[in-house]
Amino acid sequence: MGIPRGRRRLAMAVVALLATVAVVVIGYRVLAPAEVSTVARADYPPAAQPAAGVVGRLPVAPLIVDGRLRVYAAHRQVYADRPVDWRYRTTPYWSYRRWPAELTGVVASGSTVVSRWSDGRLVALDAPTGRVLWRADGPEPVKSAAVVRRTGAATVWDPSGLHLTELPDGRTVVVASGDAEARGVEVRGGRQLWRVDLPGGCRSDVGTTASGQLIGLDRCAGPATVEFRDAATGAVRERWRPPGGADELVVTPLGCRTGRSDCPALRTAGPGDAAGRGWLLGTGEPVAAPALDPAGATVVGERAVVVLDGVAVGRSARTGAELWRSADLGAVRVLAAQPGRVHLLTETNDLVTLDPATGGQLSRFSLNVGRDGTGWAPGAVGVGGGFVAVERLRRPVNPDGDDKRYYLTSEAVILAAT
Known part of the structure; x- marks a missing residue:
């Protein structure tokens, strides 16, 4: 004896309704706005004091935070690893992810990491723990036509519209x-x-x-x-x-x-x-400040540093008076500067670091790791805490090429302590 037709239709309707509800619930859980915060489960590492030289190579650009962590940017995630002087990227120390917003910028002040998202939201994270310190509304970032490269260098080293x-x-x-x-x-x-x-x-x-x-x-x-x-x-x-x-x-x-x-x-x-x-x-x-007129000149404290006719020269930024010159470096150009250091790069990709106050050489070494060699062109540069990180680009540089053609290797960022 079969099930009456009316009951059969009712049962089919109930099954269809339950399936629809399940699809809606699953879709909401997948697509609804959400954030996932994975906090640190280990002690905050001590500040590193590595010897001058190449530390290692990384697939993404690190923001050096508090001299203890490396903070990275992904499409919808900001995360950190440690120790800061480790040769490779390691398992995340902490991680913060949002959906469906995209990460557009990261800056750090002391032990506070501030991230900005495509919906304008600002989220501050505690570097020692990865815990959310605060959230604030902000304007939506200007949409840019620039290509977002896989290292995330623009997001952590030069975030557009986000400044401290x-x-x-x-x-x-x-x-x-x-x-x-x-x-x-x-x-x-x-x-x-x-x-x-x-x-x-x-x-x-x-x-x-x-x-x-x-x-x-x-x-x-x-x-x-x-x-x-x-x-x-x-x-x-x-x-x-x-x-x-x-x-x-x-x-x-x-x-x-x-x-x-x-x-x-x-x-x-x-x-x-x-x-x-x-x-x-x-x-x-x-x-x-005429001492800063030449292309490539930079300033560290009260000192202007520029390379003129192959000679690195330090001048008073205010008066222009020459304070020192270093003529035995070979062909160099100013790469970057940070407090107490000015970094020069030679034609053969030696990194030379000078004291901007005296011109004294603090360190010099080849920016080479493993068997990668030095036949690359420098891309974006990030500095902090005495570290220098440089994107290595394939020669000749093709700014319109895809990432595989644009970068030297899959681990395109070389990290050095100076």
């Missing part, structure tokens, strides 16, 4: 800007200090100064003008154009502590300029 600066009272502010809005958030505690509307499309952020200001380039009405916005209040304190400058300007920050944050100087250039003009930054108008 220290106020005169010692507080540190993270400034996040989008196409039509900027916000300043205190790193300690995540309190929003200000929010301002910006003219979209005709203004861009350049970086931050070492004296607590956001540098912007305004092309909205008339000649390009550099503006300095107080990072404590969001108010514009100064609008400035270099005397006799062109209507169009390219503004390049110099000597920044990391990326384009906490920069003590900048260079302005007009169309067709071979180099430009250097300027020291303070609380008022920029002060002319």
